Every structure is written in C-alpha cells, then in structure tokens.
Amino acid sequence: MSCSVLSSLAASTRCLSFYFATECFVKTAFIAQKIESIMQNNEFATTNVAVCIFGGILKCRLGNYSSAQQTVVHIHLERMKILLINSNNRQIKHRQVLKKMIQLKSESPDDFLFILYKLNRYAKRMFTHFQLITSAIAMDNRTQQENCYNSIKNYICKTQELLTEYNLSSEAFDNIASTATNMEYAAKLTGFGPRYAYMLLPPYIRDNEIETITTQFQDQNFVVTQTTINGGGVGYDD
Structure with a gap:
C-alpha cells in the first residue's frame, strides 16, 4: 500500500474521530441544556452549556433581558487561572436578589437601565482586554500583561x-471581594447564582502566591478551587 493511501486513511480516521466527537458534544450539550433548564429554571441554559461543553468566551447581546442574540464564540483566547470561591450562600439569597431586581425595574426603571448600561460597558471592556492579554502572553510582553490584567x-x-451599591450582592460576596482587594486582586460573584465568586489571577503569578491567597480565604472558612477560564471545553482521548 502506498504512502499516499496510508496518509489518506490516517486523515480519514482523524476526520471520523472528529465527527463522532463533535456529534457527542452536540448531544451532551442538548441533554445538559434540558437538565439545567428544568432543574435550575435557568433562562440562560443555552449560553452556560455552550461555554462548558465547547469552551472559549461567549459574547452575546441580550434581548428583553432573557434571550441571547448575536452570539459570537472566541475559542482562541489564552487560558487564565482563577480561584472559584464557595460563598456558602443558600438558594434563598439568590431568590432575594431576583426579587430586588424585579422590584427595582418596577419602582425605578431609570436605575435599572443604568445598572444594565454599566454592566454592559464593563463587560465589553473586559472582553477587549482579554483579547489584548492573549496577544501580550503570545509575545511574552510582561509589561503589557500587567497593564491588561x-x-x-x-x-x-x-x-x-x-x-453591592444596589443591594444585588450579599455580605459573603462583599467579604470575598474585600479580601481580594486587600491582596491587590479582584473578585466578584459569578453571576446571580447563589454560591460562587471568582478571582481572576494574573498569567505571571507564582504557585506560592496562589497558595497564600487560597490560605487567606480558607482561614475565613471559604472552600477554594483552582481552575481556568478560556479553555477548550470538554476533551476526549484520541
């Protein structure tokens, strides 16, 4: 058998493997989306699942505060380490925040729209700097990495x-954010979910520094998990 035929067979095998992997990912995403929609009553199940299964950063625009539109996935941003911190908040806190948002929208629509405007502005600028820090890491430019971070x-x-200003956070999240700020980092709640905050770590951070940060939160009885964002999603063995 010629080398060209062997190469063609090898390429076909890789394509077939990729096809089955993609099909598996799509089915997994569909099932996960259904489960999350039912169990968590989560309007953003599609967005959450897309990030978890396929990786990358998902940039989208919301219509009517609930339906994601103009979705763009960027999967080539550099991985960055984060600390995921369990706030120990209960689900009831999450419901209270949702009630506050509904009340604010009804009683003070100008304030409500102002919050959305600010959050949108901050998110867009963070997204831009995530792109810039990816370039800085590729060029091994420490100064640019620090500026972007x-x-x-x-x-x-x-x-x-x-x-926090509009009472859409909680004491636990505020304490986590305060601890992070005191160490010259930044932390915030992961969304309007009931339990977790995250702290973004700089790409040049050393392992002993991560251990020191983790210890600070553990001393306050927070459970800390080190993980990454901007990953490639769920993997599979060749």
Missing part, C-alpha cells in the same frame, strides 16, 4: 461595587 481587575471591581 490591571484593566480587567479594575472592571471586575467596578462590577462588584455596582452590584
């Missing part, structure tokens, strides 16, 4: 401060 950190802080 500080910008992202600034908008994370501003977002958490805005949520």
Whole structure:
C-alpha cells in the first residue's frame, strides 16, 4: 500500500474521530441544556452549556433581558487561572436578589437601565482586554500583561461595587471581594447564582502566591478551587 493511501486513511480516521466527537458534544450539550433548564429554571441554559461543553468566551447581546442574540464564540483566547470561591450562600439569597431586581425595574426603571448600561460597558471592556492579554502572553510582553490584567481587575471591581451599591450582592460576596482587594486582586460573584465568586489571577503569578491567597480565604472558612477560564471545553482521548 502506498504512502499516499496510508496518509489518506490516517486523515480519514482523524476526520471520523472528529465527527463522532463533535456529534457527542452536540448531544451532551442538548441533554445538559434540558437538565439545567428544568432543574435550575435557568433562562440562560443555552449560553452556560455552550461555554462548558465547547469552551472559549461567549459574547452575546441580550434581548428583553432573557434571550441571547448575536452570539459570537472566541475559542482562541489564552487560558487564565482563577480561584472559584464557595460563598456558602443558600438558594434563598439568590431568590432575594431576583426579587430586588424585579422590584427595582418596577419602582425605578431609570436605575435599572443604568445598572444594565454599566454592566454592559464593563463587560465589553473586559472582553477587549482579554483579547489584548492573549496577544501580550503570545509575545511574552510582561509589561503589557500587567497593564491588561490591571484593566480587567479594575472592571471586575467596578462590577462588584455596582452590584453591592444596589443591594444585588450579599455580605459573603462583599467579604470575598474585600479580601481580594486587600491582596491587590479582584473578585466578584459569578453571576446571580447563589454560591460562587471568582478571582481572576494574573498569567505571571507564582504557585506560592496562589497558595497564600487560597490560605487567606480558607482561614475565613471559604472552600477554594483552582481552575481556568478560556479553555477548550470538554476533551476526549484520541
């Protein structure tokens, strides 16, 4: 058998493997979306599942506060380490926040729209700097990495401060954010979910520094998990 035929067979095998992997991912995403929609009553199940299964950062625009539109997936951004911090908040806290949002929209629509405007502005600027920090990491430009990280950190802080100002956070999340700020980092709640906050770590951070940060939160009885964002999604063995 000629080398060209062997190469063709090898390429066909890889394509077939990729096809089955993609088909498996699509089925997994469909099932996960249904489960999350039913069990968590989550309007954004499609967005959440897309990020978890396929990876990357998902940039979207919301219509009528509930339906995602103009979705764009960027899967080539650099992985970055985060600390995922369990706030120990209960689901009831989540429901209270949702009630506050509904009340604010009804009683003070100008404030409600102002919050959405600010959150949108911060998110767009963070997204831009995630793209810039990816380039800085590729060029091994430490100064640019620091500048980009500080910008992202600034908008994370501003977002958490805005949520706190309008009573859309909680004492536990505020304590986590305060601890992070005291260590010259930034943390905020992961959304309007009931339990977790995250702290974005700079790409140049050392392992012993991560251990020190983790210990600070553990001393306050928070459970901390180190993980990454901007990943490639669920993997499979060749």
